[in-house]
């Protein structure tokens with residue numbers, strides 16, 4: 001008999017159509033946790049980016065992105081690298097476009113994105 005789900009990833013073959021349903025429930029739970037974590041990551045990333053922009057720095061820092069890419073590649077291989085590129089893109093790209101016009105210093109509350 002298959003062990004009860006604890007929320008941890010298992011590769012137990014529960015067998016038959018019922019087993020597929022059980023495994024899908026686990027995937028659904030994991031997907032929802034992954035989505036929550038990615039949204040939290042984006043909020044924190046936006047906060048860092050806004051702080052940097054607020055002190056006259058650039059939105060992005062290539063050396064830091066290399067650290068992130070290395071982490072995913074070492075843990076997950078070449079596809080981890082692709083995943084990290086998408087995550088970094090998501091965390092950068094979703095920042096609302098600055099409302100301030102050229103010459104204006106104001107960063108709006110919207111620029112900061114939702115708080116983490």
Ligand SMILES: O=C(O)C(=O)C[C@]1(C(=O)O)C=C[C@@H](O)C=C1
Pocket residue numbers: 045048049059060061062064065068088091092
């Ligand atoms: O760590 C930072 O300095 C960030 O701004 C966060 C982050 C990231 O999402 O990991 C986002 C943009 C930067 O180019 C580098 C990394």
